[in-house]
Amino acid sequence: MSISEARNQTAEDGCIGVVETQYYTFAHPPDELKLECGKTLGPVTLAYETYGRLNAEKSNAILIVHALSGDAHAAGVHRGEDNPGWWDDMIGPGKAFDTDRYFVICSNVIGGCKGSTGPASINPGTGRPYALDFPMITVGDMVNAQRHLIDHLGIQKLLSVAGGSMGGMQVLQWVASYPERVKSAIPIATALKHSPQQIAFNEVVRQSIMADPDWRQGNYYEYGQPAKGLSVARMIGHITFMSDQSMEEKFSRKLKNGDYSVKFGADFEVEGYLRYRGESFVKRFDANSYLYITKAVDYFDLSDGKMVSRDRPIDTRFLVISFKSDWLYPTHQSQEIVRQLKAGLIEATSCEVAATYGHDAFLVEIDEQTHLIRHFLEKTYYGNGTLESGI
Amino acid sequence: METAHWNLESKDARQDHRIIFDLVEPGSKVLDLGCGYGDLMYILTREKNVRAQGVEVDDAAVYECVKKGLSVFHSDIETGLTEYPDRSFDYVILNQSMQEVRKADFVIEESLRVAGKVIVGFPNFAYIQSRVMLFFRGRSPITLSLPYRWYDTPNVRFLSISDFQDFCREKRLRVLEARFLDDRGEVRRLPNLMALNAIFMVARQRETPAAAGAGDSGGTS
Numbered sequence: 001m002s003i004s005e006a007r008n009q010t011a012e013d014g015c016i017g018v019v020e021t022q023y024y025t026f027a028h029p030p031d032e033l034k035l036e037c038g039k040t041l042g043p044v045t046l047a048y049e050t051y052g053r054l055n056a057e058k059s060n061a062i063l064i065v066h067a068l069s070g071d072a073h074a075a076g077v078h079r080g081e082d083n084p085g086w087w088d089d090m091i092g093p094g095k096a097f098d099t100d101r102y103f104v105i106c107s108n109v110i111g112g113c114k115g116s117t118g119p120a121s122i123n124p125g126t127g128r129p130y131a132l133d134f135p136m137i138t139v140g141d142m143v144n145a146q147r148h149l150i151d152h153l154g155i156q157k158l159l160s161v162a163g164g165s166m167g168g169m170q171v172l173q174w175v176a177s178y179p180e181r182v183k184s185a186i187p188i189a190t191a192l193k194h195s196p197q198q199i200a201f202n203e204v205v206r207q208s209i210m211a212d213p214d215w216r217q218g219n220y221y222e223y224g225q226p227a228k229g230l231s232v233a234r235m236i237g238h239i240t241f242m243s244d245q246s247m248e249e250k251f252s253r254k255l256k257n258g259d260y261s262v263k264f265g266a267d268f269e270v271e272g273y274l275r276y277r278g279e280s281f282v283k284r285f286d287a288n289s290y291l292y293i294t295k296a297v298d299y300f301d302l303s304d305g306k307m308v309s310r311d312r313p314i315d316t317r318f319l320v321i322s323f324k325s326d327w328l329y330p331t332h333q334s335q336e337i338v339r340q341l342k343a344g345l346i347e348a349t350s351c352e353v354a355a356t357y358g359h360d361a362f363l364v365e366i367d368e369q370t371h372l373i374r375h376f377l378e379k380t381y382y383g384n385g386t387l388e389s390g391i
Numbered sequence: 392m393e394t395a396h397w398n399l400e401s402k403d404a405r406q407d408h409r410i411i412f413d414l415v416e417p418g419s420k421v422l423d424l425g426c427g428y429g430d431l432m433y434i435l436t437r438e439k440n441v442r443a444q445g446v447e448v449d450d451a452a453v454y455e456c457v458k459k460g461l462s463v464f465h466s467d468i469e470t471g472l473t474e475y476p477d478r479s480f481d482y483v484i485l486n487q488s489m490q491e492v493r494k495a496d497f498v499i500e501e502s503l504r505v506a507g508k509v510i511v512g513f514p515n516f517a518y519i520q521s522r523v524m525l526f527f528r529g530r531s532p533i534t535l536s537l538p539y540r541w542y543d544t545p546n547v548r549f550l551s552i553s554d555f556q557d558f559c560r561e562k563r564l565r566v567l568e569a570r571f572l573d574d575r576g577e578v579r580r581l582p583n584l585m586a587l588n589a590i591f592m593v594a595r596q597r598e599t600p601a602a603a604g605a606g607d608s609g610g611t612s
Contacts, residue, residue, distance in 0.1 A: 310476060319457075335466070335470070338464060338466075339474040342473075342474040342475050342479075343474050343476060345475075345476070345479055347442065347444060348462055348464070349453075349456075349457055349462050349463050349464070350463075350464045350465050350466070351454075351457070351465045352465050354450060368454075371454055371457070371458070372454070372457050375457045375458050375460065376457060378460070379460035
């Protein structure tokens with residue numbers, strides 16, 4: 001199938017329909033979840049959704065892992081709502097993650113605020129939100145928690161784990177932590193570790209939240225979100241998600257009201273856009289969660305053979321995707337993943353997609369990703385009896 | 392699988408693919424540098440149970456390889472070799488791609504590091520028609536194996552069969568196989584004049600016990 005055919009098929013295919021978020025609670029005291037920081041957490045709830053049907057052999061399960069501010073609602077619509085899930089173009093009947101063939105799971109990370117246990121959750125020890133008493137979590141902890149969910153669903157080996165950005169880090173962490181449980185991995189627009197530039201952006205994001213007096217050292221839950229700080233934090237994020245070209249195409253220097261206000265209002269459309277994204281983020285995302293999760297991705301580091309090496313052979317197949325205009329997670333970081341795979345003699349495919357949307361491309365550049373992922377999954381699932389494992 | 396079945400018996404099958412297919416041992420590990428649309432890797436994996444990794448810089452070719460279910464890295468050839476440990480593969484294939492690489496000697500040396508055997512296929516610049524075009528017409532050669540004009544060729548290295556043989560002598564490489572092709576089939580006589588394409592399989596000179604021992608003794612006695 002050519003890429004344009006894939007596009008047509010995608011356009012014709014329907015949505016999954018109405019879906020419902022489910023919850024799995026585990027790690028009840030005294031069997032709490034051990035975290036990498038040495039502390040424990042429990043009970044732990046994970047919000048998750050599933051699409052498609054698990055086959056009798058339980059061999060068609062794919063775990064989708066989300067980015068920084070994502071959630072379990074990856075596809076379909078919730079009853080009474082119009083907005084489809086964040087990767088609805090990729091998940092559904094006939095789509096890249098074809099729910100006619102595969103059983104797709106998406107879980108919200110711990111530390112998040114979309115139904116999974118995070119700093120806004122009630123601390124059973126105090127009866128109040130954890131706030132900064134919430135332990136520092138890592139990408140490894142997120143993946144460990146997901147592993148409990150996968151155990152709960154009775155799945156021994158995932159056909160694939162796939163995700164972009166921080167989702168891609170979880171993909172890599174799955175291979176590092178549980179290589180025998182992952183038949184294939186699709187890390188998209190991601191890195192083995194954050195560069196100082198990426199850490200720097202996250203630090204500005206955190207400082208913006210913590211500089212807001214309404215943050216109150218994290219104890220704002222009775223009063224409301226530190227709206228200004230969180231809003232500015234998200235504005236910074238959105239700048240890094242777009243490319244120079246996509247901003248030019250989307251906004252150029254267009255004015256909101258036809259002329260300069262000669263005041264400090266939002267004259268340019270790009271200003272209005274950033275303000276809108278910032279304000280809407282305040283309504284949907286917990287400020288402390290943003291602090292914890294940005295710190296988790298900054299700590300993440302699987303470089304220098306910590307994921308795979310020659311001494312630690314694995315048979316996971318890899319599809320590594322990056323985007324030409326993504327300057328937040330540039331292609332050279334994906335090539336670093338590829339270099340580690342080569343050093344570990346892992347069979348793999350990498351592709352730099354010629355997209356112009358910047359880092360956002362993993363959410364919006366559907367045709368090329370669909371072509372790559374659909375064929376890669378077909379090969380992983382059906383195989384031909386000869387190409388099952390690593391080189 | 393929806394991919395049309397490409398096979399060696401079809402009249403469209405490339406002669407160079409047939410020859411390389413015969414050279415590669417079943418079940419071996421192959422790195423195909425500049426694998427293009429992956430036809431050779433596809434037939435090697437299907438018919439000879441070969442484990443193949445491709446490297447290809449062209450976007451459309453990468454998408455086609457993925458469609459065929461092949462593993463391919465989207466990168467240039469020089470980058471494609473780095474990081475592989477020594478002897479990661481049984482063969483490195485450089486078919487019709489070496490002449491597009493600027494550091495051709497580096498790529499061959501690196502290929503010999505990551506694989507025991509290197510299969511190199513390239514167009515012969517000293518083919519009789521090239522010589523005629525250059526000598527009598529004073530024009531840059533355009534032949535079946537060098538079909539480009541001076542301004543649109545992807546080739547950056549122009550070599551003859553004799554050039555490559557000199558290179559092998561100079562670098563002390565063993566020529567395990569040398570096959571020559573024109574547009575009808577294999578060429579046996581005067582290949583540097585009569586062949587459009589050449590396929591060499593080369594390896595490093597086997598270390599003689601004496602040479603290997605010389606380093607250990609350190610020559611102190």
